[in-house]
Structure formats: C-alpha cells, structure tokens
Amino acid sequence: MSGVAVRTDGLVLEHGTRRVLDGVSIAIGAGERVALVGPNGAGKTSVLRCLTGLATPTAGSVEVDGSPLPRIPRERLARLMAVVPAEVTIPFAMRVEELVAIGRIPHEHRLSGLRPADHAAIERAIERAGIGHLRGRDVRTLSLGERQLVLIATALAQEGRLLLLDEPTVHLDLRHQVGVLRLLADLSEQDGLTVIAVLHDLALVAELFPRVVLLDHGRVIADGTPADALGADRLHSVYGVDPRYLPRIADPVSLAG
Amino acid sequence: MSTTAIGAAGAAKVARRAQHRNRPLLLGAGGLVLLLVAVAVGIVFGNVPLPLADSVAIIAHRVLGLEVLATWPASTEAIVMELRLPRVLTALVVGTGLAVAGATFQGILRNPLADPYVLGTASGAALGAAIGILIPVQVAIVGFGLANILAFAGALLAVAVVYRVAGGAGPGAMTTILLTGYAVGSLLAAGLAIAMVLAGNNLRQIFFYLLGSLADASWAQLLIGGPVILIGSLLILLRGRALNGLLLGDEAAHHLGMDVRRERAILLALATLVTAGAVALAGLIGFVGLVVPHIVRLLVGPNARLVLPLSAIYGAAFLIAADLVARIPGELPVGVMTALAGAPLFILLLRRARGGYAL
Numbered sequence: 001m002s003g004v005a006v007r008t009d010g011l012v013l014e015h016g017t018r019r020v021l022d023g024v025s026i027a028i029g030a031g032e033r034v035a036l037v038g039p040n041g042a043g044k045t046s047v048l049r050c051l052t053g054l055a056t057p058t059a060g061s062v063e064v065d066g067s068p069l070p071r072i073p074r075e076r077l078a079r080l081m082a083v084v085p086a087e088v089t090i091p092f093a094m095r096v097e098e099l100v101a102i103g104r105i106p107h108e109h110r111l112s113g114l115r116p117a118d119h120a121a122i123e124r125a126i127e128r129a130g131i132g133h134l135r136g137r138d139v140r141t142l143s144l145g146e147r148q149l150v151l152i153a154t155a156l157a158q159e160g161r162l163l164l165l166d167e168p169t170v171h172l173d174l175r176h177q178v179g180v181l182r183l184l185a186d187l188s189e190q191d192g193l194t195v196i197a198v199l200h201d202l203a204l205v206a207e208l209f210p211r212v213v214l215l216d217h218g219r220v221i222a223d224g225t226p227a228d229a230l231g232a233d234r235l236h237s238v239y240g241v242d243p244r245y246l247p248r249i250a251d252p253v254s255l256a257g
Numbered sequence: 258m259s260t261t262a263i264g265a266a267g268a269a270k271v272a273r274r275a276q277h278r279n280r281p282l283l284l285g286a287g288g289l290v291l292l293l294v295a296v297a298v299g300i301v302f303g304n305v306p307l308p309l310a311d312s313v314a315i316i317a318h319r320v321l322g323l324e325v326l327a328t329w330p331a332s333t334e335a336i337v338m339e340l341r342l343p344r345v346l347t348a349l350v351v352g353t354g355l356a357v358a359g360a361t362f363q364g365i366l367r368n369p370l371a372d373p374y375v376l377g378t379a380s381g382a383a384l385g386a387a388i389g390i391l392i393p394v395q396v397a398i399v400g401f402g403l404a405n406i407l408a409f410a411g412a413l414l415a416v417a418v419v420y421r422v423a424g425g426a427g428p429g430a431m432t433t434i435l436l437t438g439y440a441v442g443s444l445l446a447a448g449l450a451i452a453m454v455l456a457g458n459n460l461r462q463i464f465f466y467l468l469g470s471l472a473d474a475s476w477a478q479l480l481i482g483g484p485v486i487l488i489g490s491l492l493i494l495l496r497g498r499a500l501n502g503l504l505l506g507d508e509a510a511h512h513l514g515m516d517v518r519r520e521r522a523i524l525l526a527l528a529t530l531v532t533a534g535a536v537a538l539a540g541l542i543g544f545v546g547l548v549v550p551h552i553v554r555l556l557v558g559p560n561a562r563l564v565l566p567l568s569a570i571y572g573a574a575f576l577i578a579a580d581l582v583a584r585i586p587g588e589l590p591v592g593v594m595t596a597l598a599g600a601p602l603f604i605l606l607l608r609r610a611r612g613g614y615a616l
Contacts, residue, residue: 054511078514085512088505091367092559101560105502105513111495113562158513 003031003194004080004162006051010060013046013218020046022218023060030161033188033195035205037230038215039239044198045086047215048166051196052083064162078106082155084148086166086198096134096142096150100125103157122157128191129153129183145176152183163187165197169204177201181208202230203247214238281563284556288570292349295577299345300337302581312337339476346483347474347538348580348591349573352545354486354535356572359546360553360564361493361528364500365521366431372547373532376438376525377415380445382536385411386466387452390459400477404466405537412533415441420525425518431507468590469542471580482538489531490569496524500561544595545572545579548603555606575599 006028013021021043028034036044049055050062053069062069065080072080082103090099103125104118114122126132129149134142139150148168155163165184169177181199185208188195199205205212206226214222214229216238222229230249239246300312311329315337318325327334358373366375374380388411389404396403416438423430423437456463493500499520502510510517535542549572550564557563576595583594 052512054508074516075514078512081512083509083512085506085508088509089367090505091363091369092504092554094504094559098558098560099505102501102505102509102513105498105515108498110498113498 002161002192003188004065004160005030005063006065006162006194006196007063008047008050008060009063011047011050011057011062012059013043013050013055014058020218021050021057021060024215024218024220025060026213026220026223028194028196031188031192031194032211033185033209034197034211034213035209036196036198036213036215037200037202037205038221042215043218044215045166046218048083048164048196048198051164052081053077075106078158078160080160081162081164082158082160084151084155084163084165084168086170088151090139094139096131096137096139096153097122097126099139099150100153100157103154106158121159125153125157128156128187143176145172145179148172148176148180149183152180156187161192162194163196165195167198167200169199169201177204178208184208202226202235202249206230206247206249281557281567284553284567285570288567288574292570292574292577295574295581296345296349299348299577299581300341303336303341303584305336307333307336307341312341316342343476343479344471344474344580345577347479348471348577350479350483350486351471351535351539351542352549352573352576353569354490354531354572355542355546355576356549356568357490357493357565358528358531358535359572360550360561360568361500361524362546363550364561364564365503365524365528366435367503367506368435369551370547371435372543373528373535374541374543374546376419376434376529377442377445378412378529378532378536379541380442380449381411381413381415382408382533383411383463383467383541384445384449384452385409385414386536386540387449387456387463390462390466391452391456400475401481401537405478408466408540409533409537411445412536413529415445416525416529420522425522431521465590466540467592469540469592469595470588470590471539472584472588474538478538482534485534486531486538489527489534493524493527493531494565494569496520496527497560497562497565499524500565504559504561540592542576542592542595544592544599545576548599549575552603552606 008024008026011021011024012019024043024047036047038044046055050057064072100122101114104114104121108114108118126135129152131146131149131153134146134150139147142150152168168180172180181204184195184197187193210225212224212226212229213220221238222234226249232243232246235246236243297309301307301309311333314325315329315334317323318327319338355373362371362373362375363369385407386404389402389407392403394403398406419434419438419441422441423434453460453463499515502513502515503521507517550568553564553567553571557567579594579598580591582598583589583591
C-alpha cells in the first residue's frame with residue numbers, strides 16, 4: 001500500500017482582515033515525510049486545518065489523493081487521512097483500548113459497532129504504537145508521552161494512508177520526543193504512510209525528517225532537505241534570535257558515527 | 258518454562274479481556290431482571306398490598322387478553338389497572354427518558370456535570386407549569402392539564418431559545434451553548450419566582466411540580482407521553498456512533514468523518530424532546546439523569562453503545578424503585594426520594610470505583 005499524495009496551490013486563508021496564509025503551495029508525494037516548521041503564528045497549523053477541511057481557504061485549492069478536497073465525501077476522507085490534534089481533552093474515564101477504538105468510527109458499522117475486523121485493526125494499531133503494556137490503563141492517568149502514543153495509535157486505527165500531526169512532541173521530554181518521531185519515521189519508511197507533522201524542535205527535525213517546509217508570515221520561506229531549508233542565515237532572519245542559539249543543522253552530529 | 262509462563266499470563270489476559278466484553282451483557286441481562294422485579298414489586302406494594310398471583314393474573318387477563326378465571330375482587334382489579342400499572346409504567350418511561358437524555362447531554366456537552374435540565378428545560382418547564390397552574394381555566398386535552406402542556410412547551414421553547422441565541426451547534430459552540438443555557442435558565446427561574454410570589458393558594462401545587470411526582474399518572478397521559486419519550490430515546494440509542502465520535506471534541510469528530518453540526522443538533526433536539534416529555538408527565542425529577550449514566554460509565558466505560566441502553570434499563574428500574582419508596586410513607590415527592598436514595602449509592606460507588614473507571 002502506498003501513502004496518499006497531497007498538494008496545495010496558492011492557499012490563502014483570512015481571519016477577518018488578517019491574512020493567515022498568503023499563497024502557500026506545497027506538493028507532497030505519496031509516502032513522503034514532511035515537517036512543517038516556523039515561528040508561532042507562521043501559519044503551520046492553518047495549513048494543517050486547510051488540509052483536513054477544518055478551515056475553508058479564502059482562495060487557492062487543496063487536493064488529496066488527486067481529488068479536490070471539497071469533492072471528497074467526509075467519510076471517505078476520514079478513511080484516507082487521520083489527524084492527531086494538538087490537544088485532546090477526555091471528559092470521562094476511558095481505557096486505552098477504548099480510546100483507540102474511537103479511531104474505528106469511520107469504518108465501524110453504524111448500528112452494530114465494532115466487528116472482528118475492527119478489533120483486529122485496534123490490536124494492530126496498539127502493537128504498532130508500542131503501547132501494548134498500557135492496555136487497560138485509564139488514559140487520564142498516563143504520562144503525556146504515553147498519552148501521545150495512544151493518540152497516535154487512535155489515528156493508526158483509522159487506517160488512513162495519510163497521517164497529519166499538530167505538534168505531536170510538545171510538552172514531551174527528549175526521550176519521548178525521539179520515541180514519537182522515530183515512530184513517525186518507521187510509519188513512513190516501513191509502512192509507506194505519508195506523514196505531515198507540525199514541529200518545533202529543529203535539531204530533531206533535521207535528524208528525523210528528510211523534508212522540511214519552513215513557514216513565516218503565512219508564506220513558504222524554504223522547502224527542501226533540512227540542510228537546504230534550515231540554513232543559519234535563514235533561521236536567523238525567520239526566528240530573529242541570536243545565531244548562537246540556533247541548532248547547527250547544516251553539519252548534523254551523527255549519533256551513529 | 259518461560260514460554261509456559263508467558264502462555265499462562267497471555268491466557269489470563271485473554272480471559273480478563275473476555276470478561277470485559279461480557280460484562281455489559283451481564284449487566285444488561287441483570288438490569289432487565291431487576292426491572293421486571295421492580296415492576297412486579299411496584300404493582301404489588303403500596304397503601305394496600307395485593308397478592309402477587311392476583312396482580313399477575315389481572316395483567317395477563319386485561320393487558321395480554323388471556324383467558325383467566327377471575328377469582329379476584331373488583332377492587333383489586335381497579336387498583337392494579339387504574340392506579341398501580343399506569344403509575345409504574347409512567348415511572349419506567351420517565352426513568353428511561355431522563356437517564357438516556359442525561360447520558361446524551363453529558364456526551365454532547367462533554368461535561369460530566371450535565372443533566373437533562375442543563376440547557377434550561379427545567380426552568381422552562383417549571384415556568385410553563387406555574388403559568389398553567391395560575392391561569393384559572395380548566396383545560397384538558399387527552400388527559401393533560403394546562404400545566405402539563407405548558408411544561409412540555411416551556412421545556413422545548415427554552416432550549417430552542419438557547420440554541421438560537423447561542424448561534425447553533427457548530428464546532429466549538431458548546432461552551433457558548435452551556436453558558437447561554439445558564440443565562441436563559443436564570444431568566445426563566447426569575448419568572449418562576451415571580452409566578453410563585455403571585456401564586457397564593459396555588460403555591461403548594463407549583464412546589465410539588467418542582468419536586469416531581471408520579472401520583473397523577475394515568476393511562477391517557479402515558480399513551481401520549483410514553484411514545485414521545487420511548488421513540489425519542491430509541492432514536493438516540495441508534496445514534497451511539499455519533500455520540501462516541503463527539504467524545505474527543507469537535508475537531509476530532511470532524512476528523513472521524515462526522516458532520517459535527519448536524520449530528521449534535523439532532524442529538525440535542527432528541528434529548529430535549531425526551532426531557533420535555535418526561536417533565537410533562539412527572540414534573541422535575543432530579544438526579545436520575547445525572548447519576549444513572551455515571552453509574553453505568555463506572556461499570557462499562559464511556560462507549561455510548563453500552564452507556565445508552567444500560568442507562569435506559571437502570572434509569573427505569575431506579576425510578577420505579579424510588580417511586581415505590583416515596584409512596585409508602587404517604588406520597589413524598591419522588592424527586593426527594595431519587596436524591597435520598599441515589600446520592601448515598603452514588604457516593605458509595607464513587608469511593609469503590611472499580612479499577613480504571615474512576616470519575
């Protein structure tokens with residue numbers, strides 16, 4: 001199975017008089033793994049919202065799997081793409097496998113609910129995210145890192161070939177950040193999923209993502225390999241911080257070497 | 258050796274999981290038995306205890322149309338058919354409706370404190386009933402007095418106003434709806450207070466409506482109100498998937514392929530209709546709609562496909578039992594009983610919450 005291709009063309013999004021996106025064109029091929037980076041307010045999450053149909057662009061277009069987004073029926077879209085939102089609040093006590101089961105909603109039978117195939121998909125998602133040992137735990141008692149893996153498992157249970165994540169590593173310690181990003185790398189390299197993630201840690205992005213899109217003021221500033229896109233001068237001008245605080249991306253420290 | 262150990266642990270895990278899957282079935286079957294017992298006890302006990310055999314025979318004869326030799330006194334038949342049976346069945350229907358509506362409101366508002374009355378249905382119904390009581394005109398439409406009719410209309414109207422003022426049920430609108438519900442509810446409660454001040458001799462009647470009662474249950478009311486509540490509840494039960502989709506919030510529901518605005522509007526309308534039917538039949542009975550869904554969630558988790566039907570069964574049994582206890586000392590308001598019996602039970606369950614589903 002191959003991932004799902006996505007492209008945006010001249011995406012403009014306005015909130016009142018404020019232009020949040022100002023002509024964003026990105027083409028992402030099936031199975032690619034792309035990090036969206038940029039300062040707060042650069043438009044990263046807005047791009048994601050346009051891709052999922054949560055926001056309707058003022059101008060420009062979004063294509064998913066070769067079809068214009070507005071023409072794809074909701075249910076089909078939910079089987080094509082799964083989203084891990086930045087924040088999820090859970091109002092009631094809930095076991096890990098029950099939360100993961102919510103990912104099956106686009107597939108399950110309207111009346112009779114989960115069938116054996118759904119249970120199998122839930123099991124696969126739990127195994128894939130490596131959270132088998134958390135099964136049976138109340139989600140609200142998990143650490144943030146564990147919780148993030150459970151949310152990713154929920155998205156995996158949805159079995160879309162395109163995975164979108166909004167800041168999946170925020171609030172996580174370094175070990176869990178690496179764990180989550182390694183999982184995303186495996187999902188694209190081994191399982192062939194298309195992965196698009198909004199991220200902040202540039203050093204980790206440089207290590208674990210082959211392609212980076214750098215956004216600022218609603219525009220694409222750079223798009224390419226980390227070494228090309230995240231040059232020191234460019235980061236300095238986009239983030240406006242003293243160069244000594246910037247990660248040295250052009251010359252990555254190889255952990256293996 | 259180690260593989261055997263893993264095998265044994267695995268088997269234990271599988272058994273535990275199977276137990277989890279069977280638990281809702283057991284609870285459902287147990288609940289139905291409990292409900293049947295509650296109905297039987299509700300018919301047999303009261304001011305005048307009746308023989309169980311006679312009661313069963315009367316119901317078999319009159320309701321099921323079976324040929325049974327009539328060996329019971331006519332007075333027994335009158336008590337069973339005209340007083341106890343309609344009352345018990347009204348409690349069943351109202352209990353079902355309140356518990357299902359409560360679970361629904363908690364789900365769509367994603368708020369464990371929500372109950373069927375949260376969006377102004379209670380104040381709307383109360384004000385409607387008070388106005389109905391104060392207007393000195395005797396109206397009776399198919400067994401419903403003006404107070405019942407205005408209570409029903411008041412409940413529906415209150416939520417309609419809240420919905421319009423809050424600007425619909427679009428994504429992220431739920432906090433606005435909740436706060437608008439509170440504001441409109443307060444406004445209506447002020448109206449109710451004025452009505453009570455003006456009520457004079459009718460104050461007691463309004464007061465009893467506010468505490469809820471099944472004393473006036475009748476076949477005529479049940480045959481109109483019952484279907485409204487039961488069909489509304491059934492339609493909610495069929496939308497368990499939508500309620501599950503809303504569990505993680507509007508955006509997550511959108512990503513799962515749901516039309517959030519539409520699904521929530523439908524659930525809101527159905528739950529409001531069911532609540533309005535319940536308050537028209539029995540006044541404001543508190544606690545059932547708040548607590549029963551929580552008790553069920555403590556036992557089976559938040560899956561709406563389990564929570565809704567189990568809430569229906571246990572809500573019905575609970576209200577029949579509460580009404581029975583309320584009428585034994587001589588017609589205490591049933592709303593008092595639901596709180597008196599329900600609150601300690603709920604606290605007990607909260608304290609002993611079985612692993613995993615603490616609130």
